[in-house]
Amino acid sequence: MLRTVRLAFFAILIAAFASQPAAYANSPEPEAVLTAAADTSSHPKPTITINAPFPRQVATPTLPIKASCKDALGYLCKIKVEAWGAYNLTKLLVDYQPSIDEVVSLESLVGEEVTKLVFTAVDSLGQTTKVEQPVYLEASPNAALLLEVENATLLDVDFKQGRVLYYDHAAAKLGVKFLDSRSTVLIPAPVFLDGSTHLPKRAVFIRNGVAFQSTEDRIVVWSPDKPLSELESTNGCLAANGDYLLYCKPVTGAKNAAIVLKQLTAGTEEELLRYGYYPLDWSDMNDLYEAEISDDGRVLLSFGVGYTEGHDIQFSDLYLYQSGQLQMISDKRTFNSIAGFDGDDIVYYSWYPGGTFNADAGEVFRRRPDGQELSLGSGESVYGPWLQDSWVAYSHSIDLGNWNYKPQLIVISPDGTTTVAEEYRGTAVAVGGNGDVAHRYGGETQVSHRYGDNYASFRAANMYAKLVWHEDSWYSILGGALFKISVPEEANGPSWPDAGSVVTASNETNATVDLHWPAASDDSSIAYYELFLDDLQNSDKERWIAKVPGNETSYTLDRITNAYLYKITIRAVDSYGNYSTTIASPMLYGFYRDPQAPGWPSGSALQASATTTSGTTLAWNAAEDNRAVTGYRIYQGPYLIAETTADVRTLAVTALTPNSTYSFKVEAGDQAGNWTVNGPSVNVKTIPEPGVDATAPTWPAGSKATSGGTTTVIALISWTPATDNVGVTGYRIMNGTNVVAEVDGNTRTKGITGLNTNRTYTFKVEARDAAGNWSTDGPSVTVTTLPPQ
Numbered sequence: 001m002l003r004t005v006r007l008a009f010f011a012i013l014i015a016a017f018a019s020q021p022a023a024y025a026n027s028p029e030p031e032a033v034l035t036a037a038a039d040t041s042s043h044p045k046p047t048i049t050i051n052a053p054f055p056r057q058v059a060t061p062t063l064p065i066k067a068s069c070k071d072a073l074g075y076l077c078k079i080k081v082e083a084w085g086a087y088n089l090t091k092l093l094v095d096y097q098p099s100i101d102e103v104v105s106l107e108s109l110v111g112e113e114v115t116k117l118v119f120t121a122v123d124s125l126g127q128t129t130k131v132e133q134p135v136y137l138e139a140s141p142n143a144a145l146l147l148e149v150e151n152a153t154l155l156d157v158d159f160k161q162g163r164v165l166y167y168d169h170a171a172a173k174l175g176v177k178f179l180d181s182r183s184t185v186l187i188p189a190p191v192f193l194d195g196s197t198h199l200p201k202r203a204v205f206i207r208n209g210v211a212f213q214s215t216e217d218r219i220v221v222w223s224p225d226k227p228l229s230e231l232e233s234t235n236g237c238l239a240a241n242g243d244y245l246l247y248c249k250p251v252t253g254a255k256n257a258a259i260v261l262k263q264l265t266a267g268t269e270e271e272l273l274r275y276g277y278y279p280l281d282w283s284d285m286n287d288l289y290e291a292e293i294s295d296d297g298r299v300l301l302s303f304g305v306g307y308t309e310g311h312d313i314q315f316s317d318l319y320l321y322q323s324g325q326l327q328m329i330s331d332k333r334t335f336n337s338i339a340g341f342d343g344d345d346i347v348y349y350s351w352y353p354g355g356t357f358n359a360d361a362g363e364v365f366r367r368r369p370d371g372q373e374l375s376l377g378s379g380e381s382v383y384g385p386w387l388q389d390s391w392v393a394y395s396h397s398i399d400l401g402n403w404n405y406k407p408q409l410i411v412i413s414p415d416g417t418t419t420v421a422e423e424y425r426g427t428a429v430a431v432g433g434n435g436d437v438a439h440r441y442g443g444e445t446q447v448s449h450r451y452g453d454n455y456a457s458f459r460a461a462n463m464y465a466k467l468v469w470h471e472d473s474w475y476s477i478l479g480g481a482l483f484k485i486s487v488p489e490e491a492n493g494p495s496w497p498d499a500g501s502v503v504t505a506s507n508e509t510n511a512t513v514d515l516h517w518p519a520a521s522d523d524s525s526i527a528y529y530e531l532f533l534d535d536l537q538n539s540d541k542e543r544w545i546a547k548v549p550g551n552e553t554s555y556t557l558d559r560i561t562n563a564y565l566y567k568i569t570i571r572a573v574d575s576y577g578n579y580s581t582t583i584a585s586p587m588l589y590g591f592y593r594d595p596q597a598p599g600w601p602s603g604s605a606l607q608a609s610a611t612t613t614s615g616t617t618l619a620w621n622a623a624e625d626n627r628a629v630t631g632y633r634i635y636q637g638p639y640l641i642a643e644t645t646a647d648v649r650t651l652a653v654t655a656l657t658p659n660s661t662y663s664f665k666v667e668a669g670d671q672a673g674n675w676t677v678n679g680p681s682v683n684v685k686t687i688p689e690p691g692v693d694a695t696a697p698t699w700p701a702g703s704k705a706t707s708g709g710t711t712t713v714i715a716l717i718s719w720t721p722a723t724d725n726v727g728v729t730g731y732r733i734m735n736g737t738n739v740v741a742e743v744d745g746n747t748r749t750k751g752i753t754g755l756n757t758n759r760t761y762t763f764k765v766e767a768r769d770a771a772g773n774w775s776t777d778g779p780s781v782t783v784t785t786l787p788p789q
Helices: 002-018
Strands: 047-052 057-059 062-070 077-085 089-097 099-105 114-123 128-137 143-148 152-158 163-168 173-178 184-186 202-206 209-215 218-223 226-232 238-241 244-250 257-263 268-275 286-293 299-307 314-322 325-330 336-342 345-350 362-367 373-388 391-401 404-412 418-421 427-431 437-441 444-451 454-462 466-470 473-478 481-485 504-506 513-516 526-535 540-549 554-557 565-574 606-609 616-620 629-636 639-645 650-653 661-670 681-685 705-710 715-719 728-735 738-744 749-752 760-769 780-784
Touching: 047 114, 047 128, 057 062, 057 143, 062 077, 062 114, 077 099, 089 099, 089 114, 152 202, 152 473, 152 481, 163 202, 173 209, 202 238, 209 238, 226 244, 238 286, 244 286, 257 286, 268 299, 268 314, 286 336, 299 336, 299 345, 314 345, 325 345, 336 373, 345 373, 362 391, 373 404, 373 427, 391 427, 391 437, 404 437, 418 454, 427 466, 437 454, 454 473, 454 481, 540 554, 606 661, 606 681, 616 661, 639 650, 705 760, 705 780, 715 760, 715 780, 728 749, 738 749
Parallel strands: 057 128
Antiparallel strands: 047 062, 062 099, 077 089, 077 114, 114 128, 143 481, 152 163, 163 173, 173 184, 202 209, 209 218, 218 226, 238 244, 244 257, 257 268, 286 299, 299 314, 314 325, 336 345, 345 362, 362 373, 373 391, 391 404, 404 418, 427 437, 437 444, 444 454, 466 473, 473 481, 504 513, 513 554, 526 540, 526 565, 606 616, 616 650, 629 639, 629 661, 661 681, 705 715, 715 749, 728 738, 728 760, 760 780
C-alpha cells in the first residue's frame, strides 16, 4: 500500500512539472513544486516588485531595470520584461530569471513607438502576473538630458522665466518646476461649480501662472498670488502669451459662441468674433481652427467658415486683431495655416487660394503692415510654414511623374535669401533661429543643419518628441524629460578598414567568448563601440549588450542569456554621435544561465562594530559560488538598504535612532542573478544619547500576577510592583502580543472586560519608565471566565 501511495505522489509531481509554461522548458528545476492536485484558484498569483525604472522614465537609450517577483507560498518564481508599443510591437529585453538587476538598451527599437515595459512573473504552477510600466525612448547621441520629473508629462516650457509645466500622474495635479533651483510648486486640484474634480486636457503658461482646460466647457486660471478662478468656455479653445489669454465662451443668440481676448493683469475682456458653434448645416460649420497671440496682444485667427461642396475640406478666413479692431485679411482661402508674427509682418500659408482646387496653388505669404502680400513660394503638399527670428521654412514635393515625388526643403533667411535643400527627407515641424529645420523622418526627429554650403541631417530626438528653439539651441520634450540638442561639427560617420571587415571570436567556452574587431577610422575620433546580440533561435534581434571605449578593439562576453545560436554585431560611434555601418561575427554557440546560487561557508557571520547612537559598521566573510560571487545585498529588516560588489564586504550604516534595536542580513549573488536566501544576520542596538535613561524597569525576584476573580466576561488582574532606576510610570497588560489595557505607575489592579465566556486567557504585565523603556520579563497569570449561567 505504501508503494502505491509513493508511486501516485511521484506521478502527480511529474505531471505538475510537465505542465509548466514554455518559459521553464530550459530553465533550472524549481526548488519546490506544488502538486497538480492543488487548487490553483486558492493559490494567490505571484507578486511583482519594480524598483526601476520609475513610471514614464526616458530610456537614453539605456534603462536600468531592477525587479523581482515572489510566489505567495515561497516557491520558485521568475520574471521577464518586454518592451511593448504600437503596431503590436513586442521586444524581449530580459528573459525569465528570479530577479532582474541590469541596464538594458532600447537602441534597436529606435523608430518604433515604444509605449511601455511589461513585466511578467510566473510561479511554479504556471500562474502569471503582468505589470505595465509606461516608458519613453530617446536614443539620440546629440540629446543631453537637462531635467526629468519622475512619473510626469511635461506640457510647456517657459525659458524666459526658467520654468516647466508638467502633469504629475501620481498626485493627479499640475506642477511647475523652476530650472535654476529645481524647486516645485503643485497647483491645487480644482473643484468646479458642480463640486466635481477633473483632470486637465490642455495647459499653458501665462504671465506668472497657468491656464488649463479641465473639461470641454471649463477653463481654470491659476497664479501663486491668487486663488483659482474659473472661466466658462465652449469647444475648449485656448491660447495664451504672457499677459493675454484667448478662449471661446458661450453667449446667447443664434451665434452662440464668442472668441474672447482677456488681459490678465487688468482683468479686462474684449470680444473679437461671434459665431455659430455646431449648426444644423455642417456646410456652414464655424470653428476656430488656429490662433496666434503676439507679445503686445495682437491676435491672428484662422477661422473655419464651412466645408467645401463635394469635398471634405474646410474653408477658413484669416483675421487680424490689433488696436481694438478685427480685420479680415484673407477671404476663404481654404486651409489657412498660421506661421506667426514676425515683428509687424505676418507669415501664413494658404492651400487652394480663393477656394479654387488646384493642387499646385498652395502658397506661403508674408504680409506687410500696409496690407501688401509677398509670395515666399508655392508648391504641392506644402508642410509649414515655420517661423523663428525672421527665418521662414517650409517643405513641398516636386512631381517627377509616374507617381514619383521629390521632397524639397525651402529656407528663407531674414535678408530674403532662399536656400533649397535637395537631399531633404521627411516632414518639417519647426525652424530654428539659425536657419536649421527640424523634421520627422524614419522614426526619428532630425535637424537639417548647414555644413558649409550644404544642408545635412543629424538625429536630434525621438520622433514623438516636441522640439522647441530658444536663443541658439534646440530643446526637446519627451515624457517628463527636457533635453538640449547639440549640433555635430561634421556629418560623416566612422568607417571600417574595408568591406570585408568582420568580428572574430576566440577562447569560446560555455561561459565566455573573446571578441575582436578591426579599428574603425573617423575624421574626428572613435568615441566607443556598441555591441549587439542577435539570437538566431528566439527572434531576439540586435539586443544591446555592451559599450566598449573607442581605443579598445576586444571584449570578453559573459552575459549570453538563453541563447544557443547567436551572432554579435558591432558599430562604431564617433565623438559627434555619428554611426558606422555594422559588422558581424560568425555564428556562435551560447550557454544557458547558471542555476546555482552562491553558498555561505560553515561559520559565516555578519558582525557589527563601532556602533554609535546613529550608526554601526557591518562586516561579513566571503560567500562561495560555482563560478563567482559578483555582489552582496544588505537588508535592514525586510528592506534592501545597500548593494556592494564582490570585493566590498563592509558597510557603514547611518541614520539610525539612538537606543533602538535593528536586524541586519546579508545575501550573496552571482552573475546569473542567483541570490542566497540564508545569509548571516545580526541584531544591533544603538547606544542611547548621553544623559538619556536607557535602563528598562525590572521585576524583583518573586514578582507575580494574580487573579482577583472572574465573571463570564471580566477578569480582575493584580500584580506586585516593578522597580526602576528612575521610577515606574506605567503598566500594560497583554494577551499574547495584543495590549488589552494600560494604567499609570501607581495602579496595580485592573479589570479586563470584553472577554468570551468559558474561555481561558493568559495575561502578562510589563512595566514602563518615563524614558519609554519597557520591561520584557514581567509576570503572567492564566484565568478562565465563567460559563454562561
